[in-house]
Structure formats: C-alpha cells, structure tokens
Amino acid sequence: RSWSTVWTNIANCNIFFENIGSVPFTVESQRTRYKGEVRFIRCLMYFDLMRRWGAMPIITRSFTINDRDVILAQKRNSYEECVNFLTAQLDSAAKELPAKYSGNDNGRATNVAALALKSRILLYAASDLMNVGVKNELIGYTSPKSNRWRLAADAASACIDLAVSNGYSLYNKYSDATENYKQMWFDTSNPEVLFAREGTTSANNEALPCIDQYNFPNGYGGWGGNCPIQEFVDAFEMKDGTKFDWTNKEEAANPYANRDPRLHASVLCNGDEFASRNLETFINEGEKSGGKDSKFGNDSWNTSLTGYNMRKFLNPAYVGNSWNMPYRRDWIWLRLGEQYLNLAEALYECNDEDGARNALNVIRKRAGMPDVTDTGIALLERIRNERRVELCFEEHRYFDVRRWKLGDEYLNKTVHGIKIIKKSDGSYTYDPTVVVQERKFIERMYWLPLPQAELDKNPNLIQNPGYSSGEIGRAHV
Numbered sequence: 001r002s003w004s005t006v007w008t009n010i011a012n013c014n015i016f017f018e019n020i021g022s023v024p025f026t027v028e029s030q031r032t033r034y035k036g037e038v039r040f041i042r043c044l045m046y047f048d049l050m051r052r053w054g055a056m057p058i059i060t061r062s063f064t065i066n067d068r069d070v071i072l073a074q075k076r077n078s079y080e081e082c083v084n085f086l087t088a089q090l091d092s093a094a095k096e097l098p099a100k101y102s103g104n105d106n107g108r109a110t111n112v113a114a115l116a117l118k119s120r121i122l123l124y125a126a127s128d129l130m131n132v133g134v135k136n137e138l139i140g141y142t143s144p145k146s147n148r149w150r151l152a153a154d155a156a157s158a159c160i161d162l163a164v165s166n167g168y169s170l171y172n173k174y175s176d177a178t179e180n181y182k183q184m185w186f187d188t189s190n191p192e193v194l195f196a197r198e199g200t201t202s203a204n205n206e207a208l209p210c211i212d213q214y215n216f217p218n219g220y221g222g223w224g225g226n227c228p229i230q231e232f233v234d235a236f237e238m239k240d241g242t243k244f245d246w247t248n249k250e251e252a253a254n255p256y257a258n259r260d261p262r263l264h265a266s267v268l269c270n271g272d273e274f275a276s277r278n279l280e281t282f283i284n285e286g287e288k289s290g291g292k293d294s295k296f297g298n299d300s301w302n303t304s305l306t307g308y309n310m311r312k313f314l315n316p317a318y319v320g321n322s323w324n325m326p327y328r329r330d331w332i333w334l335r336l337g338e339q340y341l342n343l344a345e346a347l348y349e350c351n352d353e354d355g356a357r358n359a360l361n362v363i364r365k366r367a368g369m370p371d372v373t374d375t376g377i378a379l380l381e382r383i384r385n386e387r388r389v390e391l392c393f394e395e396h397r398y399f400d401v402r403r404w405k406l407g408d409e410y411l412n413k414t415v416h417g418i419k420i421i422k423k424s425d426g427s428y429t430y431d432p433t434v435v436v437q438e439r440k441f442i443e444r445m446y447w448l449p450l451p452q453a454e455l456d457k458n459p460n461l462i463q464n465p466g467y468s469s470g471e472i473g474r475a476h477v
Contacts, residue, residue: 003049003053003451003454006045006048006049007049009041009042009045010042010045010046010059011062011063013038013039013041013042013045014042014059014060014061014062015062016034016038017035017038017060018061018062020034020035020038032096033096033097033098035096036092036093036094036095036096036097036109036111036114037093037097037108037109039089039090039092039093039096040090040093040097040109040113040114040117041109042089043086043089043090043093043114043117043121044117044333046082046085046086047086047117047120047121050079050082050086051124051399052447052448053447053448053450053464054076054079054138054139054140054447054464055076055077055078055079055081055082055137055138055139056076056077056082057074057075057076057077057461058077058081058082058085059074071458072458072459072460073460074458074460074461075460075461075462076138076461076462078137078138079125079130079137079138079139079140079141080137080141083121083122083125086118086121087118087121087122090114090115090117090118090121091114091118093109093111093114094111094114094115094118095111096111097109097110097111097113097114098110098111099111099112099162099166100112100166100167106198107196107198107330109195110194110195111162112159112162112163112166112168112194113194113195113334115155115158115159115162116159116163116194116195116334116338116339117195117334118155118159119152119155119156119158119159119339119342120334120338120342122148122151122152122155123152123155123156123342123345123346124399124403125141125148125151125152126148126149126151126152126346126349127403127404128403128404128405129402129403129404129405129446130403131144131148132405136465138462138464139446139447139464139465149346149349149350150346150350152342152345152346152349153343153346153347153349153350153352155342156339156340156342156343156346157343159194159339160336160339160340160343163194163336163339167191168191168192168194168336169191169192169336170191170192170336170337170340170362170363170366171183171184171187171190171191171192171366172366173187176261177261177262177366177367177368178261178262178264178265178368179265180366181261181262181265181266181367182265182311182312185312185313185329185332186315186327186329188328188330190332192335192336192337193330193332193334193335194333194334194335194336194339195332195333195334196330196331196332196333196334197330197331197333198328198330199328199329199330199331211313211314211329212314212315212318213318213320213321213323214226215309215310215313215314216309216314216318216320217268217274217279217281217293217302217304217309218293218297218298218299218300218301218302218303218304219279219280219291219292219293219297219298220274220275220293220320221298221299221319221320221321221322222302222309222320223302224302224303224304224309225310226309226310226393227304227305227306227308227309227310227417227436228266228267228306228308228309228310229306229308229415229416229417229436230306230307230308230415230416230417230418230432230434230436231415231416232267232388232392233263233267233269233308233418234246234432235385235388235389236259236260236262236263236266236267236389237259237260237369237385238251238258238259238260239258239259239260239261239368239369240258240370241369241370241372244259246432252430255430255432256269256270256271256272260367260368260369260389261367261368261369262367262389262390263389264311265311265312266310266311266312266389266392266393267308267309267310267311267312268308268309268310268311269281269308270282270291270307270418270420270428272311274311274316275316275317275318276316277292279291279293279309280292280293280294280297281293281294281304281307281308281309281418281420282294282420282421282422282428283295283296283419283420283421283422284421284422285421285422285423285424287421290422291422293309304417305417305436306416306417306418306434306436307417307418307419307420307434308417308418310393312392312393313329313393315327315329332394337363337366337390337391338391338394338396340359340360340362340363341359341360341363341383341386341387341390341391343355343356343359344356344357344359344360344363344383344386345380345383345384345387347359348379348380348383353375353376353379356379356383357371357372357373357374357379360372360382360383360386363386363390364386367390384400384404387400388400402446405446407441407445407446408441411439411441411445412439412440412441412442413439414435414437414438414439415435415436415437415439416432416433416434416435416436417432417434417436418430418431418432418434419431419434442466443466444464444465444466444467447464447465448464449463449464449467450463450464450467
C-alpha cells in the first residue's frame, strides 16, 4: 500500500464524516454503525502509515483547492499524540459496532476488530524502537513510562475476551496440525478471522490470484516469487520442541522430518507433496541435470533462489499460468491467533511469565507443539520465534524485527539457501551454506524516509532522522 493510496483512503473517510450527518436514515443505528466502520478503516490506514514512517499529521477534515494555506500549515503530530488519537477512535468504534454480522454483512468491521487493531497499536507503542533512546517525538516516546506494556497486555486480553464470548475461536477443524494450518486460509467460515478483505471466485484482483501465480514453483508454471531463506526454515523447531540443529547428523541427514507441523504448511521443501506430485528442487549428482523445480526444470529463470518456495496461502488446485480462480480466498488482516501472541509478549514484559507461557502455549497446542516451560530471556526468545513461524508471510516479521530494534541482528547479515544433491542411489545430501544475499542495514532504516515530493510540497513536514542530505553524506563516510 503506497503513501498516496493510504492518504486517499483517509481523505475519503474524512469526507464521509463531513457528510454522514446530513444523510437521512430510517434506522438511526445504521448511521452509528457506518460511523464505527469508517472510523475503524481510518485507524487501519493511519497505523499503516505510522508503522512505516512514524507520526503523521492528524487530519480529520477534507481539503479543497481553496485550502492551500491550511494544507501548507499541516505538521506531523507527535508519535504519542497519534497513538492516543487512534486508540481513542478505536474505543469509540468499539461502542458503535456489533461483535458479529451475518449474511451479506459478513466482512464488515466489528467491535472485536477494533479492539484487535488497538491491541496491535499498543504492542508497537510499548516496544523498544518507540521507547529506548528515542530523541525525536515523531518516531516514539521521548520520556519512558512503565505502564505501556500493561496497556498492551490489557488491550490484547480485552480483545480475546470479547472475541471468545462472541463465538470466535482458533481455527481447529482438522486433527492433523499441518492440514489444519493449510486449510485455515481457504475456509471462508474461519472462526479465527477478526477482519479480512473478502475475495471472490473471479480471476481479477479481488480473488488475489497473484498469490498463486507469483509463488507457485517454476515446475508448476509459477513464478517462484517468495523464496524462504534457510534461516527461516531453521526457525521451525523439531516436533519435540527442541531446536533444529545442522550439527546433529541424524537431523542433518533428513532435515525436513519430525519438524513443527507448520513448516510443511508454510514452506515447500524438496520432496513435499504438492499439486499431485512431490516437489523436486534437487540437482542430480554431477550437477548437469535436476528435478522439475530446479534450475534444470521448466522456466529456469523462475527457480527459487533459496531452494525453497512459499507454501502458505497457495491452493494446489490452481493450474500455473491459467489465471483461473474457481475458489474464493480472503486476505486476513486481523486474527485471533495474533492476539494470543500479543498477550504473551506484553505479559512477559510485565514480568508475568506464567501468563505469558499460558498465552503462548494456546497457540502451540493448536499447532501440535509441546508446551514451553522456559523462563527469562529464553522465554522471550521462544515468544519471538513463535511469532516468526505462526505469523509468517502475514506482514508481521519485518515490523517485529524493527520494533524490537533487532535490525542489525536479522537484517544486516548474510542469508542462505539450500543446495540438495540427489545421488545415484536415490539418497540426498544437503548444503545449507549457499549464500543467497548480503543484506545491509543501518540505523536510519528503522524508519522509512518521507517521500521527497511531500517535503517539497509542504516545508512544515519534517524528514525522519538520517535522511537529510547532510546526514546521508555522513552515513557514508
């Protein structure tokens, strides 16, 4: 979602609020509900800006060409003001909205969705990036407060309580944990969904067809777009809850066996069953030929750079290059599973380790994984890793790493893929040290730069730290 698209959406919301009062309604409660829905959407858009660029101007009116001076007077509010504005708006929306809809109204914003978004906003607001060593009020709090994690914990707890009391629950329709995790993205009656963009069965963008075509392996006629790195695959634990270890000869000889069930629902690994055959990313001994999904297969330019393909969200019924979408699929913006992980992290930071473990283990139990019993920093690492695997590809990881201020650890490093050799006797050897990319991360990258065109139009807007011409020059010295 681009800067201009989000701001256009916010402008449309403001126009709605300026006119809704003069629209006649037979049932006054419908006006109230519409106001709550648009209030939620405006907050969703504002936070989409905030988590990338920091504080934004809080604008609640529309402008015309005659408002030039007013427009040029707009300034960025503080991060704290933005958080306070959004949470207050979501509290109002929660009072204006029902908990559920039925029939043709399914998919509309609810009070549960409003509390879920509030939970996410407060989780970010309590995190290190916005609280530790902040010297600029546009990108965080310049004065620490001990209650921010408590506010985040209370918001997640309130959302979970309201959701559960109104019939929402974690998706758990299949006894096999891998199959359950695969199917939850296609079940349009998924009780875990708190807010989603509904798709259709048509072959236009409403059906989100790009997910399949862009990400199917090359051997299936796909474009191999998202290529999971080895470090991510290694983050999936063994089935018994221990860490996967390449130095363990037994594990290294069969690296995809006995792993967290979510691995094979999230990542396509060599040998995985998918769309009527097994994935073939291997290269034959001698390295002059290979499997259908290797560089020796169909459309080699679409071969995964890492030896892995994304599996999550993909429908194996899709036929590569057909653009035929006979099934509906929604894009889930907010779901109950995230709320348990929000609660686990916030409770840990509130020194409530028992509560944190309980919330974390709710998610692990659904995934078919054993309970976590860790304490201290080890528990925090388990919570963070659980977010990495449970919420993968759902637009969380990049923002999580940033808000934890772990950019140097995860984004400033060499990342790897796998090279798999199939020997003449049918066995495989695995080399997980293939360099895929040298990634660079410096301090200013914790926040994106405001578009220069916006700064040119309004000199009152202030650029984020590290992006002025003088600062960029110094960064390269």
